[in-house]
Amino acid sequence: ETGVTQSPTHLIKTRGQQVTLRCSSQSGHNTVSWYQQALGQGPQFIFQYYREEENGRGNFPPRFSGLQFPNYSSELNVNALELDDSALYLCASSHRDKPYEQYFGPGTRLTVT
């Protein structure tokens, strides 16, 4: 049990739609990262938020965006969904004193049809 929760567990969307995925982490975890895991692949870093601002980004287009809130929750938003966006989306949080130890949530399985 990592103390990181994600919602929803599963989601089915249609190409072109928009989706919001949510993550809630422990108190004191002021850094949150999002990862995308396509089938048969390892997770890929999307971006990271620290103190409610984007703090680093992987090789993902701007239609992937995020928000982080003061209550240690965060969102991943994806616009104009494409079939290739179908994946498991993982969030990971870390405590302010140990930014190098990230705790992963159970993930949200997104299917785009």
Add this chain to the structure above:
Amino acid sequence: KQEVTQIPAALSVPEGENLVLNCSFTDSAIYNLQWFRQDPGKGLTSLLLIQSSQREQTSGRLNASLDKSSGRSTLYIAASQPGDSATYLCAGITTSGTYKYIFGTGTRLKVLA
């Protein structure tokens, strides 16, 4: 650019065997190295975290080692059991601008009863 490679991609062994999973990374400037287990359709379960100053970690039948100079880590599983069947992922934690995980593509392990 940091890349993580895992060998073998898949492994099938009879119950009771000791086995070694390999992970190599291209950039020795990783901070920590972490091994995860992932069951089909599920999220990540952290197995072992080797911090920057350490060379190995042990938990039960699992032992992981890290050699930064050669860019390698190994996960040793003793007396394998059918319940060990899963995908095993290693991830290097890099510090280039932000702490983020770089994952390998995993080793799919099947332990036969």
